[in-house]
Amino acid sequence: MEEKLSLQEWIDLAETENKSFGDFCIEFQAKELEMDKRVLLERMEEMLHVMEQSVVIGLTGITSMGGLVGGNGKKVETYRAESADKSVVGSVMSKAIMIALAVGEANASMGRIVAAPTAGASGTLPAVLFSLSEARGSSMDELGKALIVAGAIGMVIASRASLSGAAGGCQAECGSAAAMAAGAAVELYGGSPEQVGQAVAITLKNMLGLVCDPVAGLVEVPCVKRNAGAAAQAMVAAEMALAGICSVIPVDEVIDAMAAVGNAMSCTLKETAQGGLAVSPTGILLANKLFAKVES
């Protein structure tokens, strides 16, 4: 069996080398991939361009394949334009919500997305990255580096726990996406490697136990809105970490706890559409309707 990765180990290395976590990760990953640092960064920037396009697709107000979601990203866009003074969460987070929904809807309607870490959770990272980069005026290079930080975090979670809803529930998909985004946000705001780790730990703790219960087995309900929730969780945790708040439970232990919770979770709550919202009366009704359509 392969040895498990440790986020704390990387954080400690970055701290002793006196580097930002982004600079550490880009060097470390470039070496690992035997790839030039510049090339790695360019590949990340290509991913960011695809993400930008997904937002555009989502905001055209498409409807999903299953017909259960669509048009909600656009609704938030309109609300932002017409009722800015009535925003509960403020402009930056409301933009994150808009982007998360737009990309989730693009995915559900066969648009082109970056599975980061998965297709179902593909709205979370673009939401956090693009809303914050606009607020901060970040460069493409800074965003690319933040994306590498997110990727490194995801690698550790994959190695110690899982990134798939079928294996670990939605905590492993949207939870991991949120943790990756939280770390990326701290990097974007100039936080320390230690603070990146705190943000990851806090996010995962707040999303621990989230089940995967897609209605009719489709990546639509609750997936799309959950991306907006995950983006918000990431921003909340990043704010705490940047303020110097620490997680009492160390980050690697939190990831291990998530793995244990995922293993203890009933199979009905792991993408099989046999539990949770999927078997609510409305969930069943919708599933029956969709399957009847398939049969006809």
Added chain:
Amino acid sequence: MNIFDVIGPVMIGPSSSHTAGAVRLGNLAFAILGEGVKEAVIGLHGSFAQTYRGHGTDLALAAGLQGWATDDSRIPKSFDSAKEAEIEISFTTINLGDLSHPNSVRFWMTGVNGNKCTVTGASIGGGRVVVTNIDDFPVEFSGDFPAILTMHRDRPGAIALVTSILSTQGVNVAQMKVFRKQKGGLAAMIVETDQPIDDAAFEVIGKLPHIQSVRRIQLV
């Protein structure tokens, strides 16, 4: 696992198993047939049978049979393009039994040159796939490597001849599996390699004694 497994791949949504994996299964079936598809009947089993419309699994399979990649923006329009190219594709739901993976599919294909081939495979998560049966031979391969598939008589030396050709061409064998139904009968062999197999080697292998047919499977 590397960082691009986490940040990526770029794909057409909504599901890595039901959409991206379905494209790859179509790609593999197309590659195994070894020529353009003229007609395909596609049987969907389990979760594929239940949720294929909502995941665009049918569109993805049709795209795969036309050789498109998992991030091709034309995937939602793959039926139109098949029609234009006069490829006849139809779908049916099938039951492959409880032991089959819930995301399984079977292709009954006829190629433009009249060759027929039946391929069964499954999408096993995260966009990864496995082909489990070709023309009634139970097999197992992922398409992650370039590969050749031979049908040959189960005779001493038949296998060694193939691998020796590969080695003289500097092609390293990554994995190799032989499947047979009965001793001395027809056998199937899949050789997965680190390097692509060039035309010359491919042709020589086709002319070896005991080899009935050989196909080259090279995915992008």
